[in-house]
Structure formats: C-alpha cells, structure tokens
Amino acid sequence: MIYRECGVFKATYGADMAIFPIPLDRWGIILILIVAFIGMPFLASDYWLSSILIPFLVFSLAALGLNFLTGYAGQLSLGHAAFMAVGAYASLILYGRYEVPLLLSLLGGGLVAAAVGTVFGIPSLRIKGFYLAVSTLAAQFIIEWGLTHWKWISGGVFGTVDTPPMEVFGWLIDTPLKKYYLVLCFVVLLTTFGKNLVRSQVGRAWMAIRDMDVAAEIIGISLFRHKLLAFAVSSFYAGVAGGLITFTYYGAANIEAFNLMVSFHLLGMVIIGGMGSILGSFFGGGFITLLPIFINQFARTFGAVFKTDLLACMELIIFGGLIIFFLIVEPFGLARLWLTLKEKLRLWPFPY
Amino acid sequence: MIFAIEVAIGGLLVGVMYSLVALGFVLIYKSSGVFNFAQGDMTLLAALALVGFLTIFPLWLAILAVLVLMIALAIGIEAIVLRPLVARPPLALFMATIGLGFLLQGIGQGIWGTDPKGLNIGISDMPFEVKGLMVSQFDLVGAALSGALVFGLVWFFQKSKTGRALRAVSDDHEAALSVGIPLNKAWAITWAISGVVALVAGIMWGSRLGVQFSLSLIALKALPVLILGGIDSIPGAIIAGLVVGASENLAEVFLGPYVGGGIQTFFPYLLALLVLWFKPYGMFGREIIERV
Numbered sequence: 086m087i088y089r090e091c092g093v094f095k096a097t098y099g100a101d102m103a104i105f106p107i108p109l110d111r112w113g114i115i116l117i118l119i120v121a122f123i124g125m126p127f128l129a130s131d132y133w134l135s136s137i138l139i140p141f142l143v144f145s146l147a148a149l150g151l152n153f154l155t156g157y158a159g160q161l162s163l164g165h166a167a168f169m170a171v172g173a174y175a176s177l178i179l180y181g182r183y184e185v186p187l188l189l190s191l192l193g194g195g196l197v198a199a200a201v202g203t204v205f206g207i208p209s210l211r212i213k214g215f216y217l218a219v220s221t222l223a224a225q226f227i228i229e230w231g232l233t234h235w236k237w238i239s240g241g242v243f244g245t246v247d248t249p250p251m252e253v254f255g256w257l258i259d260t261p262l263k264k265y266y267l268v269l270c271f272v273v274l275l276t277t278f279g280k281n282l283v284r285s286q287v288g289r290a291w292m293a294i295r296d297m298d299v300a301a302e303i304i305g306i307s308l309f310r311h312k313l314l315a316f317a318v319s320s321f322y323a324g325v326a327g328g329l330i331t332f333t334y335y336g337a338a339n340i341e342a343f344n345l346m347v348s349f350h351l352l353g354m355v356i357i358g359g360m361g362s363i364l365g366s367f368f369g370g371g372f373i374t375l376l377p378i379f380i381n382q383f384a385r386t387f388g389a390v391f392k393t394d395l396l397a398c399m400e401l402i403i404f405g406g407l408i409i410f411f412l413i414v415e416p417f418g419l420a421r422l423w424l425t426l427k428e429k430l431r432l433w434p435f436p437y
Numbered sequence: 438m439i440f441a442i443e444v445a446i447g448g449l450l451v452g453v454m455y456s457l458v459a460l461g462f463v464l465i466y467k468s469s470g471v472f473n474f475a476q477g478d479m480t481l482l483a484a485l486a487l488v489g490f491l492t493i494f495p496l497w498l499a500i501l502a503v504l505v506l507m508i509a510l511a512i513g514i515e516a517i518v519l520r521p522l523v524a525r526p527p528l529a530l531f532m533a534t535i536g537l538g539f540l541l542q543g544i545g546q547g548i549w550g551t552d553p554k555g556l557n558i559g560i561s562d563m564p565f566e567v568k569g570l571m572v573s574q575f576d577l578v579g580a581a582l583s584g585a586l587v588f589g590l591v592w593f594f595q596k597s598k599t600g601r602a603l604r605a606v607s608d609d610h611e612a613a614l615s616v617g618i619p620l621n622k623a624w625a626i627t628w629a630i631s632g633v634v635a636l637v638a639g640i641m642w643g644s645r646l647g648v649q650f651s652l653s654l655i656a657l658k659a660l661p662v663l664i665l666g667g668i669d670s671i672p673g674a675i676i677a678g679l680v681v682g683a684s685e686n687l688a689e690v691f692l693g694p695y696v697g698g699g700i701q702t703f704f705p706y707l708l709a710l711l712v713l714w715f716k717p718y719g720m721f722g723r724e725i726i727e728r729v
Contacts, residue, residue: 223706405539
C-alpha cells in the first residue's frame with residue numbers, strides 16, 4: 086500500500102515521458118536531493134565530507150560510466166581506471182598550464198578521455214566476450230606507460246602533478262564542504278543526463294546490442310556507431326570522475342592512484358551494484374568505497390590485536406569473501422534488493 | 438645476429454613459462470566455461486605454501502604437502518564458490534574468481550607473511566654455451582618441465598576416460614549430466630589439475646623472481662598469451678607463449694630504446710590485439726558461430 090503505481094493518469098505526452106512518472110519516486114528523489122544539498126552540511130563533519138562522501142560520489146560516477154558500457158551495451162572493460170587517469174591528467178594540464186576555467190577543464194578532461202576511450206573501443210567491433218575483456222587490459226597498460234613515459238604530461242616515471250588552488254567564477258574552492266558541492270553538482274547533472282540517455286534511442290540501441298548484437302545489427306542498429314558511442318560516453322564519465330577525484334581528494338595526479346586494482350574495483354562496483362541499473366552504480370560505489378573504511382574502523386575498535394600487514398591481509402580476505410558472498414546471495418546486484426523491497430511495499434501490510 | 442638469436446631464445450624459454458600460467462586458465466575455461474582470474478593468486482599461494490613447508494620438510498615432502506593443499510583447495514572452491522553459482526551468468530562467475538583472488542592473496546600472505554622470500558630448488562641459473570649461444574640452464578629445465586606438462590595434459594584430455602568426461606562437460610553441462618557424468622566431481626578435478634599447474638608455475642616463477650606479492654601479477658603476462666592462442670586451446674597456449682616470449686624480448690631490445698623502454702609490459706597486448714583483429718577467437722580457439 087505504501088508504494089503505489091496505480092492512480093497515475095497520464096493525460097499528456099509530457100506526463101507519459103516524464104523521467105519519474107510515479108509521484109512517490111519523484112518525491113523520494115526530491116527528498117534525497119534536499120538531504121544531499123541542504124542536510125549534509127549539517128549532518129556530516131569535515132572528515133565525513135572529504136574522506137567518505139566525496140570518494141563515494143566520484144567512484145559512483147565512474148561506476149555509472151562503466152555501467153553504460155558493461156551493463157547497458159554489454160562490453161566488458163578491465164582497463165577503466167586508465168581512462169580516469171587520462172581525465173585526471175588532461176583536466177590538470179588544461180587548468181594548471183593553460184588556465185582554462187575549472188568547470189570547462191573538468192569537462193575537457195572528460196572529452197579527452199572520451200577520445201582515448203573511443204580509440205580503445207575499436208577492437209570491440211571485431212572481438213567479443215572474454216577475448217574483448219582481456220584486450221581492454223591493453224588500455225590500462227598502454228595508458229599507464231604513455232602517461233609515465235611522455236615527459237610533457239607528467240615529467241617522467243616518478244612525476245606527480247600537484248593541483249593548483251581551485252576557483253569557480255571567482256570563488257575559491259578550499260573547504261571540504263565547497264569541494265563536496267562541486268562534486269555533488271557534477272554527479273547530479275551527469276546522473277540526470279545518464280538517466281535520460283539510457284531511455285533514449287541510444288540507450289535502447291545499447292540494450293539491444295547487449296542482448297544480442299547480431300540481431301541488433303539485423304534490425305538496423307549501427308554497431309559501429311553505438312559500440313564506439315558506448316565507449317566514448319563511458320570514458321567521458323570516467324574522465325570527469327578522474328578529474329574530480331584528483332582535484333578534490335588526492336590533490337595531485339599520480340598514476341598509482343589509477344592502477345589495475347582500481348579498474349577491478351570499478352568492475353566490482355558495477356557487478357555488485359547491479360548491471361544495467363543507475364541506482365545500482367551508486368549502491369556498488371558505496372559498497373566498495375566504504376567497505377575498506379568500515380573494515381579499518383572495525384579493526385581499530387578491537388585494536389592492537391592485529392599488526393598492520395596482517396590487517397591488510399584481513400582486509401583482502403573480507404573484501405574477497407564479501408564479493409563472493411554477494412554474488413551467491415544476490416547475483417543481479419544490490420539494485421535487485423531495491424526492486425524486491427518495492428515489490429514488498431506494494432502489498433504491505435496486506436498478505437496479497 | 439648472434440645477439441638477436443640469443444635474445445629470441447631467451448624469450449622463447451621465458452615464453453614457455455608464460456604458457457605454464459596460461460595453461461591454468463585454459464584448463465578451467467575448457468572444462469567449466471569459467472574464466473578464472475584467480476589463477477595468478479593460486480600460483481602465489483602455491484609458491485608461498487611451498488616456501489612455508491620447506492622450513493619443516495625436505496623438498497619432496499614439501500612439494501607433496503603443497504600438492505595435497507592445492508587439491509583440498511580445489512575441492513573447497515568447488516563446494517563453496519562454484520556449486521552455488523552454477524548456471525549463473527558467466528560474468529558473475531568471472532567476478533567471483535576476482536573475489537576469490539583477493540581471498541587467496543589475503544590468506545596466503547596472512548599465513549606466510551608479506552615479505553619477499555627466496556626459493557631455491559637446486560637448479561642453477563648459470564648460463565652455458567651451446568655452439569656459441571649463451572643459454573640459461575634454469576630456463577631449459579623450466580621449458581622441459583612445461584613441455585612435459587603440456588604433453589601429459591594433451592594426452593589426458595584426448596585419451597583418458599576422465600579427460601573425455603571433462604571435455605563433455607565443457608561442451609554442454611546438461612548433456613554431460615544426462616549421460617551420467619558427475620558435474621561436481623568433474624569441476625573439482627579440473628580445479629585440482631589447474632592447482633597442480635599453479636604449483637609448477639609457482640615453483641618455476643618463484644625461484645626465478647622470489648616469492649612475493651608481485652608473483653600473482655604474472656597472470657597479467659599470461660593473459661595476452663591466452664587470448665592470442667585461444668581461450669580453450671592447450672596447444673594454442675604453448676605456441677602463443679613462444680610467440681609472445683620471443684617477440685616481446687626482441688621488441689624490448691631492438692624497439693625499446695627508440696621509445697624510452699619498458700614496452701615489455703604492453704607489447705604482448707598489442708600483438709594479441711593485432712592478431713585478434715584478423716582472427717577474433719585467437720590462433721587456435723574454437724570459433725563460435727552465432728545464430729539469431
């Protein structure tokens with residue numbers, strides 16, 4: 086009785102195409118936005134903002150990007166952190182060296198990443214399945230090598246590029262709260278764009294390709310165009326996320342922050358959160374970013390029993406174990422839990 | 438010219454050791470359709486366990502103990518991870534093996550420590566001369582061992598009853614079940630075999646590079662070998678290993694200096710991409726004919 090889909094009468098085309106046709110969804114989203122924009126500054130401390138909420142939002146954004154590619158278009162990518170690195174370095178160079186405004190250089194970083202991603206998407210036109218998955222690892226290694234060896238970008242193997250102070254329209258972005266707002270605005274705008282993208286012609290074409298690309302081609306969907314577009318959009322999101330996390334969290338671009346492990350974490354977010362679900366990307370992003378923090382906190386409360394290297398091992402064991410556990414219990418991801426909950430709320434408190 | 442041949446031979450011998458790791462992937466993919474990303478971590482675990490057991494046992498007993506451990510591990514993985522995930526999408530299984538990799542890494546390093554350890558099994562790494570070419574004795578032993586393993590496995594899959602049962606399972610799970618092949622046992626056997634392969638790879642790579650975390654990254658060198666040869670082809674793994682080993686060595690020595698070096702990390706991937714563009718299922722992989 087709580088979650089009701091009945092009583093929604095669509096009288097106009099506009100109402101039929103609304104992004105959230107059910108009033109409860111609409112109010113829920115508005116409530117979440119109010120909490121995120123107005124409530125959080127009162128609820129969260131600086132520590133929470135800068136080391137939990139910002140990474141959570143940014144990695145969710147990157148996971149969302151990967152979800153377009155893997156969950157919607159059905160192409161696996163094991164080298165996605167490399168596209169984040171491209172975005173990070175590109176936006177830093179645009180902002181630091183060429184003094185492009187911050188917002189534009191973040192978007193520019195995304196565009197450069199999109200261009201690079203499109204190039205590495207070309208093999209997907211010929212190669213499928215696990216063969217493609219392994220060949221996307223090439224992106225990770227080639228980009229890592231390129232960024233460290235091309236002196237113009239990073240200044241050599243051990244080079245890092247520090248972020249200059251951030252300024253948007255004359256405002257200095259220095260406190261965790263301001264950084265949080267910057268990230269939040271990007272995430273909200275790009276998520277809205279993404280939500281609309283996947284219900285447009287492009288999104289439907291992606292899903293057709295995911296379900297069976299031969300059949301999709303026969304009904305007239307251009308594989309060339311849509312597969313490359315999926316790689317481009319996905320790397321654009323990754324690039325923007327890479328730029329954001331460098332500016333607001335790491336403070337310096339360093340290739341180690343975007344290594345292969347991060348790529349696996351991103352893939353883990355998509356699969357654990359739920360493939361082909363925008364909400365799932367946020368669940369997955371939250372789960373994988375917060376898990377190590379909670380394990381750490383948990384260990385610290387029982388402190389002193391563990392040595393640090395043993396703690397790192399415990400973290401690996403718990404992390405790996407939980408991934409397996411969630412895959413066994415909920416193979417379609419955490420987003421499926423939300424659907425189940427909706428199903429239940431539709432009837433509650435009546436048995437049927 | 439002599440130098441080029443030496444470089445190529447060195448590469449070929451290293452390539453055989455790549456195929457050793459790639460074999461582990463092929464075995465599991467061939468008989469259960471699972472892309473086992475934990476192969477590198479299994480190699481690390483086997484090497485760590487061997488070093489651990491060597492402190493209390495003589496060599497042969499230690500190897501036996503690790504063998505038992507790997508088989509027990511295979512049975513455990515089958516029962517705890519794979520059985521609940523039967524008939525789930527391949528991607529879920531793939532992700533589960535990534536999780537398994539983290540788990541094994543944590544367990545291995547938690548028990549035997551994270552510090553790098555040496556592993557000496559009594560084969561010297563001194564190069565010797567054959568008709569004017571310098572060849573490492575260690576590489577030769579490694580290559581011979583890998584060769585023997587590959588021949589053994591090919592015989593096993595083609596001729597023995599169990600091997601044929603495993604191939605039937607890989608063709609079609611349900612059909613294999615319906616003619617009375619126990620699926621759970623077949624998978625446990627496969628994982629045990631790939632555990633043994635991991636042990637051999639762990640011994641060879643461990644005594645070459647030392648036993649430490651980076652040993653598990655050897656899997657990343659085996660992956661281009663895997664797709665170049667074809668995910669489900671045992672001969673493919675060995676031939677692709679040779680091709681990758683020789684070409685990456687030659688590329689590093691003769692091409693590397695022009696672009697700043699370190700191209701060994703990604704050259705095999707470029708090579709694999711190039712070949713896959715023309716043969717999308719690798720050199721010897723089974724081509725999947727798609728029907729709508």
